[in-house]
Amino acid sequence: MAYTNDMFKGFKDASVVNFIEKFKTDEDCKDYLAHYKWKDGFRCSKCGHTHFWPKKASPYHGVCKSCRHIEAVTSNTLFHKVEFGIRKAFYIILELSSTTQGMPAELLANSYGINRKTALLFTKKVRIAMKSSQLYPLKGKCEVDEYIIGSKKEGKRGRGASGKMKASIVIEIEGKGIKRAYGMQIKDFPSKGLEKIPDRPIDTSASIAADKWTGYSPMQEKWQLEPKKSPPKENSTFMHRFIQQLKGWLRGIHHHVGEKHLQGYLEEYCFRFNRHLFKEAAFDKLIQRMMGHGHVSYQMIIS
Ligand SMILES: [Zn+2]
Structure with missing residues (x-):
C-alpha cells in the first residue's frame, strides 16, 4: 500500500x-x-x-x-x-x-x-x-439580503413570494470588492425572523448591513446590525452585482433548478467564488x- x-x-x-x-x-x-x-x-x-x-x-x-x-x-x-x-x-x-x-x-x-x-x-x-466547512466565518464588513432565485419571477423578497425558491445571501466586503460569500436556501421570508440564524457562518465581531426588515430582528441578539445605506442606484451595490452573477450562472449552467438542488448549487458557486484569489x-x-x-x-x- x-x-x-x-x-x-x-x-x-x-x-x-x-x-x-x-x-x-x-x-x-x-x-x-x-x-x-x-x-x-x-x-x-x-x-x-x-x-x-x-x-x-x-x-x-x-x-x-x-x-x-x-x-x-x-x-x-x-x-x-x-x-x-x-x-x-x-x-x-x-x-x-x-x-x-x-x-x-x-x-x-x-x-x-x-x-x-x-x-x-x-x-x-x-x-x-x-459544502462549506463553516470553519472560517465571515468577518469585518458584511451585508445580508434575501432573494427569490432560480425561478422566472426573480427578485427581492416581497409579495407573492410564496412557493418560490428563496435564498439568504451574506457577503464579506473588503476594499473594493467581495472577499467571500455564503448562500443558504430558506423556506420562507418569515416576519418573525429567518430560520437557522444561529447557523450562519458570520463571526460575532462582524458588522452586518441589513434592510430595515423585521425578519432580521433575532440576528441582533448575536450580531451588530447596521441599516443599509441607500446607494444612488440599487444596482451599483456589491450585493446586487453578486446576486446578478449568481443568477446568470444558474441560468447558464443549470437551466432548470429544482428546489431539492438549490442549496447544492449555492454551495458550488460559493466554493469557487471564495477561492477566486487562490484558485x-x-x-x-x-x-x-x-x-x-x-x-x-x-x-x-x-x-
Ligand atoms: Zn475490519
Whole structure:
C-alpha cells in the first residue's frame, strides 16, 4: 500500500499543463488519494481495526486482519466505486473546482464519454464536498439580503413570494470588492425572523448591513446590525452585482433548478467564488474533502 509519504505535497497549481503532467495514469491519482486515505495508517472502514495484510495484486488495497474486509483506497469516501476511472474523476474535479465556471452533468458526460446518470451522480457528490466547512466565518464588513432565485419571477423578497425558491445571501466586503460569500436556501421570508440564524457562518465581531426588515430582528441578539445605506442606484451595490452573477450562472449552467438542488448549487458557486484569489488550492481542497467524507450511495442522494 502506498501511503505515509512524508515528502507528499498537495497539487497546488492552476496550470492544466502541470496537472496533465502530474496525473498521467489512474495509478498517479490513486497514489495521491492514498496519502489522504492512509496518512495516519490503515483503518478498516467496516470494523475500525488498524492491522492489515497488503494485497499482493494491488498496492491500493489492504485486507483487514480482523474482519477480512478488503479496504480499497476509495472505500468509504466520495470516490467509492467510481465507475468511470479515477483519472476522469480527477479531471472532472479540476473542471468543477477551478478551471471552468462549473459544467452541467450532460456536458461532462459528453466530454468524458461517461453515462449521463453516472455523471449526474458524481457531480452531486462533488457538490456535497463543496459544502462549506463553516470553519472560517465571515468577518469585518458584511451585508445580508434575501432573494427569490432560480425561478422566472426573480427578485427581492416581497409579495407573492410564496412557493418560490428563496435564498439568504451574506457577503464579506473588503476594499473594493467581495472577499467571500455564503448562500443558504430558506423556506420562507418569515416576519418573525429567518430560520437557522444561529447557523450562519458570520463571526460575532462582524458588522452586518441589513434592510430595515423585521425578519432580521433575532440576528441582533448575536450580531451588530447596521441599516443599509441607500446607494444612488440599487444596482451599483456589491450585493446586487453578486446576486446578478449568481443568477446568470444558474441560468447558464443549470437551466432548470429544482428546489431539492438549490442549496447544492449555492454551495458550488460559493466554493469557487471564495477561492477566486487562490484558485491553485481549490483542487487539492476538494480532493481532501472527497476523501474525508464517508460514502454516499445513489439511494441517499435521490432520497
Ligand atoms: Zn475490519
